[in-house]
Amino acid sequence: MENLSSFYIISYLTSLLALQFSLAADSITPATFIRDGEKLVSPSQRFELGFFSPGNSKNRYLGVWYKKSPDTVVWVANRNCPILDPHGILAINNNGNLVLLNQANGTIWSSNMSKEAKSPVAQLLDTGNLVLRENFSNNTSEGSYLWQSFDFPSDTLLPGMKVGWDLKTGRERYLTSWRTADDPSPGKFTYRLDIHVLPQIFLYKGSLKLARIGPWNGFIFEDGPTFIDYLYKIILVDTEDEIYYRYESYNNLSIMMLKINPLGKIQRLLWNEGSSGWQVMFSAPGDVCQNYGHCGANSICNVDNPPKCECLKGFKPNSQHNQTWATTCVRSHLSDCKTANQFKRFDDMKVPDLLDVSLNEGMNLEECGAECLNNCTCRAYAYFNLTRGGSGCLMWFGDLIDMRKTLANLTGQSIYLRVPASEPGKKRPLWIVVLAALPVAILPAFLIFYRRKKKLKEKGDILLNHCLIAKEFCEGDSAGTGKSKESWFLFFSLSSISAATDNFSEENKLGEGGFGPVYKGKLLNGEEVAVKRLSSKSGQGLEEFKNEMMLIAKLQHRNLVRLFGCCIEQGEKISIYEYMANKSLDFFIFDPARKDLLDWTTRVRIIEGVAQGLLYLHQYSRLRVIHRDLKASNVLLDSDMNPKISDFGIARTFGGDEMQSNTNRIVGTYGYMSPEYALHGLFSIKSDVFSFGVLLLEILSSKKNTRFYNTDSLTLLGHAWNLWKDDKAWKLLDPTMQNEALYSMVTRYIKVALLCVQENATDRPTMLEVVAMLKDEIVNLPSPHQPAFSYVQIVERSVLLANINAEASLGNCLTLSVVDAR
Incomplete structure (x- = not known):
């Protein structure tokens, strides 16, 4: 009996010592550190932090991984700055910052906080989050952290992590792929939340959109995984201070993550205890319809019914496909406000990208339809929020891009698309009258056109026409900008622009931005011009293009660029400017x-x-x-x-x-x-x-x-x-x-x-x-106050042009992490 009691006492003391070791092993203080070969382990033994070499590489990095899957690294500190030998040290310096040191005590990476901590402790939490906090603080909530790795994601989104924007600091949290399986430095692919109009998730390769999940409809992101209600829930937070989404598992015992791999695939992974491996629950792009804009503008992609790409009613396939879309749908009839139109309801749809839209949260669906019908440029409308039976009005203008049929009404919604109201057969008598009167109507215009063309040819110009602004440019001015129907405008033909730029050759290319490439051209009269060819993936629709053309045409000042004309032929949107020999500032x-x-x-x-x-x-x-x-x-x-x-x-x-x-x-x-x-x-x-x-x-x-x-x-x-x-x-x-x-x-x-x-x-x-x-004409200038955005990290990001650059760390390998707004 005494032996049995001794056994229990020894077992109890052993367990107590093991527990104390476990609690100590999840954190470090200024008095402790970990070397290469040592680890921090989260309290429940779910995550580990330590040094690793990815794949076949011999470089050493500091990272976090699931203990059950050491090869699956979920966060890397020194992504761009590997340690070249197995002698790295993670410690807390005198300022309270986490620092990663090499053998020569050189700083490879730092948390780089602006505030100095009094009694800091770094701890690896059960969520996989590495945090810095004050040791004496009893508050362990997220808001009390001095610094946390969750603010600086690598290629993995864990439950509780955020993807989105901190509006107070200007920081964007997003995922960036590894360059290769052997190199965790930032690769070509990013996964980020676009917050303009409505939240949408995009997968990018550089600045090119590869896939879109969304928009957020109040319940879920459209075209997302259909098993969402069974495994985890999506939480979208939209406040004055931040807009982000995160997910939470319904079962805390489940081990899951979302990862963007070096090949540009987004995968939702779930740990399978039976096979001791990861099971892919969702992958995007999964089918061709998940490739952004696979079917081109004004078409619907449907993987279940051939043909996969179908033009909307009122559009037909264009035989001249460009390099961006699998097909191109162009209007099969003239668009005229006087022509009867109606709206056709399409169910279970992923709505088009929010490129040129308006949002009115106070309108109901009936008011939304009436407003859209009265606006010739409105192409479609739908609820913007599906909660409580639906509310708000979302209207699309210009081309409709990236629509698809979704599965079983689980991840889609209804959208109302503008279509011609009448069948062609019913209009035959009217067409007979029109055709009979057409020669009489166009003869004077033809004579005027011929005379003008002859004059232009004599001047050596390459313009096909020099005429009053086209009707579609003059009418429907809902913005009240005062566009006059008497304004003159120069229209170039696509063939003339092609000839001027040597068929848009690389030798004539001046540069390229998110809007598309710019070429140097030479008109037949010898004048040099800059030709801006708008890319279909630029996000600038026809209305914005019209806005720019009409606006610049009316502005005359020596410090504003001069516009010669434009081309809107065969779906192209091209503007021709004076050539600026020294490029941009x-x-x-x-x-x-x-x-x-x-x-x-x-x-x-x-x-x-x-x-x-x-x-x-x-x-x-x-x-x-x-x-x-x-x-x-x-x-x-x-x-x-x-x-x-x-x-x-x-x-x-x-x-x-x-x-x-x-x-x-x-x-x-x-x-x-x-x-x-x-x-x-x-x-x-x-x-x-x-x-x-x-x-x-x-x-x-x-x-x-x-x-x-x-x-x-x-x-x-x-x-x-x-x-x-x-x-x-x-x-x-x-x-x-x-x-x-x-x-x-x-x-x-x-x-x-x-x-x-x-x-x-x-x-x-x-x-x-x-x-x-x-000019020093005002002598006594007022004293300035502290300017806006003085001590926040400004994220370089073009909203209009979607100019995405995956810059995860600095040249000196110090990852900035200042989070305090001024």
């Missing part, structure tokens, strides 16, 4: 070798020219124009380095005394957006003033706001503010110009820039005041 100022070509005098001329161009848009043009996307790449330079503002695709016009508007569709470039526009969709002339202030600082410093990082601040705005406070503003100036510029002039320019980027729009000057300040 960003080509010079952000390049270490070329920035020296811009001396102080040239930069002053550029600054003043851009200011004059904006002043014209805001005050002296016929309509008040808000550019909404002013940035260095949209400032072109002619042969004499004179600046001209370009790219009016998302510009908005105001009439009369209108000063401010708002939108649910936020487009532009982060880093140049004013806070009221980026966070709330409010825009005004003060939005452009903010962008000008950012651009002014970039021109002075030769540094990019969205890629500027420094110990005390993450943005160029914060750096400029710190120097201004310390009375060292002149240090912001590019060192190559220190001996050229006047100290007083540099200081004044920086002060003007800081006034332009004030957080409150009312504190910013108008462009009329800015021009006066730059």
Whole structure:
């Protein structure tokens, strides 16, 4: 009996010691660390953290993995900076930051917190989250963490992790694939949440959309997995501070994850205890209809019924397929508001991409249908939220892209598409009358056309026509922009543009952005032009293209790019501009070798020219124009380095005394957006003033706001503010110009820039005041306050152009993780 009691006591003490070891092994303090070969283990033994070498590589990385599957790494700290020998150390330094050290005690990676911790402890949680917190704090909620690995995902989304945006800090959380199975550095593929209009999930390869899941309809993301209710639930959070989604398992014992692999596949994986392996529960793209826009615009993809691609009623397949879509559907009849139209209901549908849409949360479906019917450019409508029987109005304009038939009404919804109301046979008598009267009607127009064509040919021009703006460009002006039917416009033929650019040859290609490529062309009269060929994946629909063409055609100023004409033939949307020999401003100022070509005098001329161009848009043009996307790449330079503002695709016009508007569709470039526009969709002339202030600082410093990082601040705005406070503003100036510029002039320019980027729009000057300040016509300038976005990480991301770059870490291998808004 005594032996039995001794056995129980020994067993109890052994268990107690094992428990204490387990509790200690999940964390480190400033007094402890782990070496290569040692691990941290989460309290329930689910996750491990340690050093590993992926695949056949000998490089060492710090990562987290499931203990049951050590080869399945879910997070990597030093993705871009491997340790070359098995002598790495993870520790907490004197400032309370987690640091990864190599054999020479060099810092390979750091949590890089801005706040200093008093008594930090790093702990690996049962969720797989590596967190830094104060040791004396009893609060273990997410909000109390000083730093957490969940804020910096690698290629894996675990239950409880977030994909989306922190609107207070400007940080986006998204997944990036490994480069290869042997290399965890950021690869080509990203998985991210688009939050414009309605949340949607996209899989990208660079800037190219590969797949789309969504939009969010109040219950689920459309076209997502159908077994969602049985394994896990999706949670979408949409507040003033953040927009993100996460998932939670209904069974805490289940081990699951979502991973983007190096080949660009999104997979939902579930651990199978029986086979001790991972089971693929969902994969995207899974079938051809999950490939983004597989069937092209104005068509429906259906994997169950051949043919897989079917054009909408009123459209027919185009025999000339382009390189982007598997097929192209073009109108089979003329679109005219006078023609009777109706809407046909399609059930179990994945609705089109939200490229050119409007959203009204207060309308019911009947009101939505009436509004869409009265607008000739409205192509479809649907509920925007399916909860409580459905609510709100979502309307599509322009081409409808990426529609598909979903499965059994589990992941789709009903959408109403505009179709011709009558059958062709019923219109035969009317067509007979039309055909009989047609020769009489077109004869005068033909004579006019012939005479004009003859004159143009004599001048050596390559235009096919020089005529009044087409009816489709003139009518249906719901925006009230005052487009006149008497405006003249030049239309180029596709064949003439092809000849001018040598069939869009690579030798003539000037560059390419999210909107598409730009080519150098030469007209038959010898004049050089820039030809912008809008890509079908750019997101700019016909309405935005019309907006840009009509707007630029009416704007005449030496600091605005001049438009020659456009081409809208065979589904192409091409604009022809004056050729700018020196490309764009960003080509010079952000390049270490070329920035020296811009001396102080040239930069002053550029600054003043851009200011004059904006002043014209805001005050002296016929309509008040808000550019909404002013940035260095949209400032072109002619042969004499004179600046001209370009790219009016998302510009908005105001009439009369209108000063401010708002939108649910936020487009532009982060880093140049004013806070009221980026966070709330409010825009005004003060939005452009903010962008000008950012651009002014970039021109002075030769540094990019969205890629500027420094110990005390993450943005160029914060750096400029710190120097201004310390009375060292002149240090912001590019060192190559220190001996050229006047100290007083540099200081004044920086002060003007800081006034332009004030957080409150009312504190910013108008462009009329800015021009006066730059010329020193206003002597006593107000003192600036701390600017917006001073100490947050600005994510460089073009909303309109979807310009996605997977930049997970810095060149010095320190992953930034500042989370505090100012």
